[in-house]
Amino acid sequence: MSTGSGAASAPAPTTSTTPRAARSSMFSSLRIRNYRLFFLGQVVSNTGTWMQRIAQDWLVLSLTGSSTAVGVTTALQFLPMLLFGLYGGVLVDRLPKRPALLVTQTSMAVTGLALAALTLTGHVQVWHVYLAAFAVGLATVVDNPARQSFVSEMVGPDQLQNAVSLNSANFQSARLVGPAVAGVLITGVGTGWAFLFNGLSFVAPIAGLLLMRGRELHVVEPTPRGKGQLREGLRYVAGRPELTWPIVLVGFIGTFGFNFPVWLSAYADDVFHAGAGAYSLFNTLMAVGSVAGALLAARRGTARLRILIAAAVAFGTLETVAAFAPSYWLFALLMVPIGIFGLTVNVTANTAVQMATDPAMRGRVMALFMMVFMGGAPLGAPVVGWITDAYGPRAGFAVGGVVSAVAAAAIGLVLARIGGLRLSVGWHHGHPHVRFVRREPEPEPELAEV
Numbered sequence: 001m002s003t004g005s006g007a008a009s010a011p012a013p014t015t016s017t018t019p020r021a022a023r024s025s026m027f028s029s030l031r032i033r034n035y036r037l038f039f040l041g042q043v044v045s046n047t048g049t050w051m052q053r054i055a056q057d058w059l060v061l062s063l064t065g066s067s068t069a070v071g072v073t074t075a076l077q078f079l080p081m082l083l084f085g086l087y088g089g090v091l092v093d094r095l096p097k098r099p100a101l102l103v104t105q106t107s108m109a110v111t112g113l114a115l116a117a118l119t120l121t122g123h124v125q126v127w128h129v130y131l132a133a134f135a136v137g138l139a140t141v142v143d144n145p146a147r148q149s150f151v152s153e154m155v156g157p158d159q160l161q162n163a164v165s166l167n168s169a170n171f172q173s174a175r176l177v178g179p180a181v182a183g184v185l186i187t188g189v190g191t192g193w194a195f196l197f198n199g200l201s202f203v204a205p206i207a208g209l210l211l212m213r214g215r216e217l218h219v220v221e222p223t224p225r226g227k228g229q230l231r232e233g234l235r236y237v238a239g240r241p242e243l244t245w246p247i248v249l250v251g252f253i254g255t256f257g258f259n260f261p262v263w264l265s266a267y268a269d270d271v272f273h274a275g276a277g278a279y280s281l282f283n284t285l286m287a288v289g290s291v292a293g294a295l296l297a298a299r300r301g302t303a304r305l306r307i308l309i310a311a312a313v314a315f316g317t318l319e320t321v322a323a324f325a326p327s328y329w330l331f332a333l334l335m336v337p338i339g340i341f342g343l344t345v346n347v348t349a350n351t352a353v354q355m356a357t358d359p360a361m362r363g364r365v366m367a368l369f370m371m372v373f374m375g376g377a378p379l380g381a382p383v384v385g386w387i388t389d390a391y392g393p394r395a396g397f398a399v400g401g402v403v404s405a406v407a408a409a410a411i412g413l414v415l416a417r418i419g420g421l422r423l424s425v426g427w428h429h430g431h432p433h434v435r436f437v438r439r440e441p442e443p444e445p446e447l448a449e450v
Helices: 033-064 067-094 097-120 126-155 155-190 192-200 203-211 229-239 241-257 262-273 274-299 305-324 329-357 357-376 377-391 393-417
Strands: 421-426 431-436
Touching: 033 067, 033 097, 033 126, 033 155, 033 192, 033 203, 033 262, 033 274, 033 393, 067 097, 067 126, 067 229, 067 262, 067 357, 067 377, 097 126, 097 203, 097 377, 126 155, 126 329, 126 357, 155 192, 155 274, 192 203, 203 421, 229 241, 229 357, 241 305, 241 329, 241 357, 241 377, 241 393, 262 377, 262 393, 274 329, 305 329, 305 393, 329 357, 377 393
Parallel strands: none
Antiparallel strands: 421 431
C-alpha cells in the first residue's frame, strides 16, 4: 500500500491488531477509570438522545402527517455533517479533545431544553423542530469525530477495539430504554417531557468529563494550524484501500439502508395502524439485536474486512425480506437480526478504520467516516421518504435493502481483487461451499527452443 502525507503507514485491518490480552474480557476497557466515567455519562445521555429521536419523529408526523417531513427532519440533522464534516475533523485534530467535548455537549443540552420549552408551552411548530435538528447537527460536526478520537486517548491502542464496541453497545442499549420511555411519555403526557429529559441528561457526560484525571489520558498532541490539512487528510485516505473501501461501503449503507425513522414510523402508522407504541417496539427490538451485535464485536476483538462485507450483505438482504413481511409480529421480530448485522457493520468498519489510521490523522479520517456514514442521510432520507409516500412503505424499505446488499457484494469483490483473492464455489459434505481463496500465480510461458 502507498504512504501519504508524511504519516506512518498503519497495518491493514484484515488481520488482528488487538493484543490477545485485550480480548480476555468483554468489558476489559471498563477497568480504566476515565473511560468508566465516560461510559456511565453516555449511558444517561444516550437514553435521552433516543427519547428525543422518537419524540421528534412522532411530533413531526403528528404536525404534518407526512413521511417526507420526517425524512426532511432527519436530513436537516445530518446535513451539517455532509457540508462541514471534513472541516470539523481538521478542527478536532487541532484542538484538545476534552474541552471540545464540553462545548459540544453543552450546546446540545441547550437545544434540547429549548425544544422542550416550546413543546410544553404549546407553541411548537414544525419549523422549530427543523431548526433544532439542524442545530444538533452543527454540534455533531465537532462532537462525533472528537468523541471517536477521544476514545483512544482514554484507553490507549490495546483496548481500542473493546472500547469502540462497548460504546456501540452503550448507545444501542439506550435504545432499549429510550424508545420505551418515550412511548410512555408521548402517549401519557406528551412529547415535550421527552425533550426535557434529553436536555437534562447531558449533565451526566459533562460531569464525567470534568471528573477525569488528565494525567491518565494518552493525549495526542494537537496538530499545529497549517495550510492544506484538509487535502492532506483526503490524500491519506485515498492512498489506503483498507480505509477507502470501508468508508465507501458505510456511505452506501448510511445513505440508503439506515433510514429507519422514515420507514418504521410509516410501518407503525400506515401499514399496521398500531400507533406510537408499535414505533417504539420496532426500535426496541432492533436495539436488542444491536446490543447483541456490539457485545459479540467486543468479545471478538478483531476487525476483519470479510466480516464487514458478510454482515453488510446480510443486513441488506434482511431489510429486503422484512419489507414484504405479511404480519406485524414477523416484521417486528425481523428487527432483531437487522439490528445485529447493522451494528456489526458499524462497529467493524469504525474499528478497522481507527486501527489503521495514524493518531495524528484520526480526527480528519473519522470526520470523513462519520460524514459519509451520517451525511448521506440528507441525500437518502428525502428520496426514500418520497418513495415511501408515493409507492408505500414496503417499496421504500425494499429499495434501501437492495441497494445496501448490492453495494456490499460489489465492494467485497473489489477488495478480493485488490487482495489477490478469487471466489471459489463448490460442494463440501453435500452442501454448497462459497469462499474466497488466494489466486494462484499464472505459470510463466515456456520459451520455444530455437
